[in-house]
Amino acid sequence: MTHEPYADTIDHLQDEIGRYLPTRAxxxxxxxxxxxxxxxxxxxxxxxxxxxxxxxxxxxxxxELVEExxxxxxxxxxxxxxxxxxxxxxxIDLDCLNGGLTTEARLVLLALxxxxxxxxxxxxxxxxxxxxxxxxxxxxxxxxxxxTIEDRLRVRRLLFDLAAQxxxxxxxxSRLICPEDFNSAGVSLSRRAYCxxxxxxxxxxxxxxxxxxxxx
Numbered sequence: 001m002t003h004e005p006y007a008d009t010i011d012h013l014q015d016e017i018g019r020y021l022p023t024r025a026x027x028x029x030x031x032x033x034x035x036x037x038x039x040x041x042x043x044x045x046x047x048x049x050x051x052x053x054x055x056x057x058x059x060x061x062x063x064e065l066v067e068e069x070x071x072x073x074x075x076x077x078x079x080x081x082x083x084x085x086x087x088x089x090x091x092i093d094l095d096c097l098n099g100g101l102t103t104e105a106r107l108v109l110l111a112l113x114x115x116x117x118x119x120x121x122x123x124x125x126x127x128x129x130x131x132x133x134x135x136x137x138x139x140x141x142x143x144x145x146x147x148t149i150e151d152r153l154r155v156r157r158l159l160f161d162l163a164a165q166x167x168x169x170x171x172x173x174s175r176l177i178c179p180e181d182f183n184s185a186g187v188s189l190s191r192r193a194y195c196x197x198x199x200x201x202x203x204x205x206x207x208x209x210x211x212x213x214x215x216x
Contacts, residue, residue: 009199
């Protein structure tokens with residue numbers, strides 16, 4: 001199947017933030033609800049029968065969302081590849097920053113861009129939080145569906161790596177940093193990453209940010 005290249009960076013971002021992220025959030029939420037439902041225990045026969053029906057519906061919902069998420073991801077990736085072939089590498093490839101980012105790293109950057117553009121409600125409403133006023137590390141844990149201790153430690157290391165590369169900014173809002181402070185630390189795109197993701201690195205020096213703000 002031949003896929004059309006994206007017309008421009010905004011066309012691509014609309015798919016990522018407007019289609020892929022909301023579907024991913026809906027799948028994560030549905031899986032949560034299914035886990036909660038499976039954790040219930042009851043000795044009442046009638047309630048038990050109703051519970052089984054509810055679980056069955058949830059399982060079908062999860063399956064549908066997994067298939068939809070996979071389908072959208074494949075379509076977006078195929079169109080990105082077509083874009084590379086036709087026009088060169090899009091902003092998400094981040095060649096002028098640090099190429100070779102992992103899938104999780106790209107997901108973090110796209111999620112933060114959605115928030116920076118005021119589209120948190122569109123992208124994450126299924127998770128119960130709009131992320132309209134900002135994102136913290138706990139929110140990123142939810143977005144990346146970190147379940148285990150290993151998952152959470154991996155995500156923390158990922159965020160530190162992205163900060164070290166100048167792609168995100170971590171704001172601990174305190175000079176004295178304790179382990180629990182990592183959960184509430186703010187996470188934002190760096191100004192440079194924001195401009196590159198939008199497809200125009202020159203935006204950073206064209207008056208969008210003041211002289212004071214332009215300093216990392």
